[in-house]
Amino acid sequence: MSFELAVEEAVLAALATVEGTNGVFLERPARASTPYLVLSEMLSSDWGAKGSDGRELRITVKVHDAAESWTRTAGLQGAVTRAIEELPRTIGGWSMGSVVLVRARTQRDGARGWLGTVEMRVRGMELG
Numbered sequence: 001m002s003f004e005l006a007v008e009e010a011v012l013a014a015l016a017t018v019e020g021t022n023g024v025f026l027e028r029p030a031r032a033s034t035p036y037l038v039l040s041e042m043l044s045s046d047w048g049a050k051g052s053d054g055r056e057l058r059i060t061v062k063v064h065d066a067a068e069s070w071t072r073t074a075g076l077q078g079a080v081t082r083a084i085e086e087l088p089r090t091i092g093g094w095s096m097g098s099v100v101l102v103r104a105r106t107q108r109d110g111a112r113g114w115l116g117t118v119e120m121r122v123r124g125m126e127l128g
Contacts, residue, residue, distance in 0.1 A: 003055040003124050004044050006092030011039060011059060014083040020076060021063075028064070034113060035065040035076055047097075053126040055094075058102065058119060059084065066113035070106050073114040077104050080118045090127070097123035 015024040015037050022033045029036070040060045047054035061080050065073040081101050089096045102119040109115035 001092040003092070003094050003126070004042060004057065006094055007057055007059070007087075007122055007124070008039070008042065010087050010091050011061075011084060014087055015039065015061065015080065018076065018079045018083050020072075020079070028062075032064075035063060035067070035072065037076075037080065038062040038064065047123050048125075054097070055124055057122045057124075059122060061118045061120070063114075063116035063118070064109065064112070065116065070114050070116075073116040074106050077106065077116040077118050081120070084118075084120050084122075087122075091124070093127050094124040095127050097125060099123075 012024055021035050021037050023036045025036065025038050028038055040062055043058040045056050047056040063073050063076045085099050087096060087099055099120065099122050102121050105117045107115055
């Protein structure tokens with residue numbers, strides 16, 4: 001299994017454990033009650049070494065929330081970060097090198113409420 005698919009599967013499972021959300025999606029749903037999470041774009045690049053295949057992924061998770069204040073959104077961003085940081089260290093034949101927060105941003109989402117964005121960097125080397 002590719003690193004990208006293995007990590008996507010693991011991240012979706014981890015995000016499903018985040019309490020206080022009404023679902024995890026790969027695209028913004030047409031109908032869903034907020035707050036909900038969207039695992040959006042994933043950027044993959046080579047992170048290998050001589051004789052070893054490696055990948056670096058940039059994962060973006062969006063928190064959609066219609067609360068009056070940004071505080072719940074920010075709390076959910078923290079929960080998303082912790083869930084991804086706690087991924088297993090071996091996933092689908094890949095050894096996880098590092099899982100770190102790159103950036104988080106909370107902003108107004110027009111009249112819809114708040115949009116929290118969490119960008120994580122995940123590095124891994126193929127086992128074997």
